[in-house]
Structures are given as C-alpha cells and as structure tokens.
Amino acid sequence: MENLVQLAMQNVNFAAIMPSLVLCCFGMAILLINVFMPRGKTTSASLISIIALLVTAVVSLQGWNNPQFGFAGHVALDNFATFFNMTFLLAAGLTILMSDDYLRREGYPIGEYYPLILFSTAGAMWMASGTDLMTIFLGLEVLSISLYILAGMFRHQLQSNEAGLKYFLLGAFSTGFLLYGIALLYGVAGTTNVADIGLYLSAHPAMIGNPMTVAGMLLMSIGFLFKIAAAPFHMWTPDVYQGAPTPVTAFMSAGPKAAAFAALMRIFILGLAGLQSEWTSLLWGLAILTMIIGNVTAIYQTNLKRMLAYSSIAHAGYALVGLVAANAVGVSGILFYMLAYTFMNLGAFAVLVLAGKKGEENLTLEGFSGFGFKRPFLGVAMTIFLLSLMGIPPTAGFAGKFYIFAGAIKSGYIWLAIIGVLNSAVSLYYYLRVIVYMYFKDPQEDYSWVSMHTGAVVSIVIAIVGVLYLGIIPGKIMEMAKLAIF
C-alpha cells in the first residue's frame, strides 16, 4: 500500500497545475467571502478576482521556457499552455473589469458571477495544458458548465433564460459526440494520452485508414468545432451571444474559442498527425464554409451583439485557415490571432457594455446614430476595434490575418488564402456600416445614460493599447508564439 502511494506521489507535480489551482482556490475563497458580504456589494469580489488573475499570470509565467509535466502525463505546463493561459487570463480580466457596473445597472449584482468566470478560466487552462483526452474533456466541461450558468444568469429575463437553455442543450449534445469520438480513439489506440495515440498511429500505419479511427477523429472534432463556433455547428452562437449578458458574451467569444483551438491543435498536431490529410481536407471545407456563412449573414444583422456573434463565427473561420496550413507560420499565427482577437473583440464589447441602456434594447445600428460625436472617446475606441476586426493596418487584426494567410500560402493553399481575403473584403461592409452610423447620421438621442465607469474604461484603454501594440510591433509577440508551438 505504501508503495502504491509513493508511486502515485512520484507522478504528482503541482507546478504543472499551479495556475488553475491558484484560480480555483481564489474562486472558492470569493464564494465564501460573498456569503458574508451584504447583498448587492460585489465591487470587492471583482477586485479580488482581478488580484487572482494577476497572481495566476505570475504563476503561469513560471512555465515559460521551463516546461512542467505532471500527473502521469496528463498535464503539461509548456510554452504552448502558457501562451494560451495568458490569452484566457486577459479575456477574463477585461471581462471582470467591465462587469461590475454593468451587473448593478441591470439589477443583478450577484457575487457568484466572479467565481464562475474564474472557474471557467481554470477549465480553459486545463484544456490548453491537458495532454490526455481525459484532462481535456474535464477542462471542456468545467468551462462549459460555468458558462451555461453565466449565460442564463439574468433569471428574470426571458432572453437570458433562453440563451442559457439553448447553450446548455446544444452544448451537452455536442459533448456526447466528443465523448463517443474519444471512446473510439481509445478503442483503437488503447490509451487516451494524446502523445501515445500519436506514437501508436505512427507505429501502426494500417490503423490510420481504419473506419474506427476516422470516425473517432470526426466525432471528436464536432465537440471542439461546436465550441469554436465553426459552421455547420454555429447555430447556437447568434442566439446565445445575443441573449447572454454582454460581458459574458464578450468572454464567451474569446476564452472558450481560444481554449477549443488549443485543444484541437494539440490533439490534431500531436495525436492525429498520421491523419493529417484527412483533417486538413475536412477543415479546409469547414474554414471556407465558416467564413462565408459568418460574413454573409452578418450583413443582414441590425442588432450589434448579434452582428458581432456572426463576425465571431467568421473569425473562427480565419483561424481555422491557420490550422489547415499546419506549418510554423500558420499555427503560431493562430496563437497570435487568438490574442489579437481577445483584445479587439473584448474592446468592442466593452464599448457596447457602456453604450447600452438597462435592458439593452438600444444596441442596434439605429441606436448608434451620431454616437461618435456625442461620446467622442467611445466612438474613437469603437472605430479602432472595428478597423482591427476588419483587418486594416496598423491594427492587431491585420497582423493576425497576415500571418495566418501567409502560412496558408506557404503550405500551398493559395485559393484558401484568396477566399479568406475576399471574405475580409465582404466584412468591410458591415463593420464600416457601424462607423457610418456613428459619424454620419444625425443623433436621435443625447446618450445621457452613458456613464464612464472606471472599470470598463480601463478595459477599453487596455484593449486599445493591445490592439495598437500588436498591430504596430507584432514581431515580438509573434516570436513568442513561434516558441510556443510544438
């Protein structure tokens, strides 16, 4: 018995899970603190959450160029995981900064909101650092279950109820497929360890064409493509994004998407390298479909949250192009793009958070008439984020798209890159339309309800700095992204 314990303890390496451990401890502490706080006082909880994220960032950075492995090959805190951890922490931080005043305005100052964000961030970290399908699955579920609650948080609002319920039903449905895929791959390789599956497949090339392997790969991808919001698994995205509380939408569009990309990259590139021709042809088609559906449908939207939801589908398509390319530039381009997307999309959502009235019925194109002149700072900020989402230099969006399409061209997918660029051109229409409404329409209202809450303004400023930094000097971060891939 003692030998067993010793054997088990040899494999334990807490350094490998330290970031998520710290986050979870803080999350539970905040849950406890909330019990003793008067109802409606959530500012202290949000401050502690920010501290938690900063501490986690410091802890996570210990893993940079100093990879930690632990728990019998289930977890690895390598450069790849560290880079993604930073993206998740940034998304969570910006979300928490913009939330405090928003929750009070909407009449739901619920302290449990912050621990849930921290828990879902911890889940995202497990997905990025999981090297076993079991860990990745657990991370996905921790992330998803927290998000189901967050999406349905405003429990007296029918919209929020619907968003939560839809997200839950479709999310659980896609989990079923993911698990079945894992079961089939386990049956083929006899292990759930990603690297061991890769070793098994390279040692037994005959198994690569086996229907069970291919079916396993396809079913497993469904689960991740659902989280990424790639077509044809994107149906939930617009409804959930529109119905969920705006900061939660902001977090959902950046955190889980990056986490699912991290897991997909690790599994496809390390575990299923033998099936590369199968998954590139699958993702090639899906990338095109996702870009076209996202961009074309976004044109018809008048609600800005819904428009950003379709735009987030389109951006998932651009990032998939990098995975199709599957070379150093394309794959590190995804890492860069996810970081850039976090800055620009959360920035845009932070502006929406400030611009919304209670109940948010004014977040339409009409509602933004003349907004740019009445609220100059928010107008300029929104313009910068929209330009970045379009991919206009010198912003982060341009650099990200540049790397990804360069990767595609390098791997010989010239048509894919051309379709991607054409899609970017289509996206100009609906992003520019918002700018036109902000600056060239006569204001209908005086926007007196817009209060410049410190937290949200700080998050907008951080996002602007990030977008411009990544756009003007992308080289340094890109070098780090190149060090982070396998």
Next chain:
Amino acid sequence: MITVNHYLVLSAILFALGTFGVLTRRNAIVIFMCIELMLNAVNLSFIALSHHLGNLDGQIFVFFVMTVAAAEAAVGLALMITFFRNRESIEVDDISMLKW
C-alpha cells in the same frame, strides 16, 4: 459467445437512438434524457473496450463522465426551472424569442 463487438454495436445503437431522440423530441427534459442516453452509450463503449484491451483507462474515464453528467444535470435542470417560471413551458418550440 458475446464479444466486444456486440457491446460496441449495442452502444452504437443506443447512441443513435439518443441522437434521434434529441433531434425529434420537443420537450426539453426528454431531450436532456436522450442526451444522457448518448452519454451512457459512450460509457458502455468505454467499459467494453477497457475490458477488451485489459487496461483501466476506460473505466476511469467512465467515472469522470458520470461525475460530469451529474454536474450537468444539476445546472441544466436549474436552467429549465428558471425558464419554466418565466414562460410556463419547457417545449423547445417556445424557446423562440431569439431568432435570425
């Protein structure tokens, strides 16, 4: 003689039944039960394969799947109750406020 293939076929049938139920049923709770059926079909696969391969990973995985399913049920039923309170229905056809 019952081999691992029998279990895998049974599991595939159960999984297909669950999927069919999710796509055709209209009551959110029945849909959720169909999802549970899918998860349990997967569990059956895991256990059969684990026995066949002679390693324990599959059985451990089943524990995790059951834990996660329990957590999901708690959250899902709570979401359904809040929806029912506002709408007095859990038919998915009534989840129709947000549309394209």
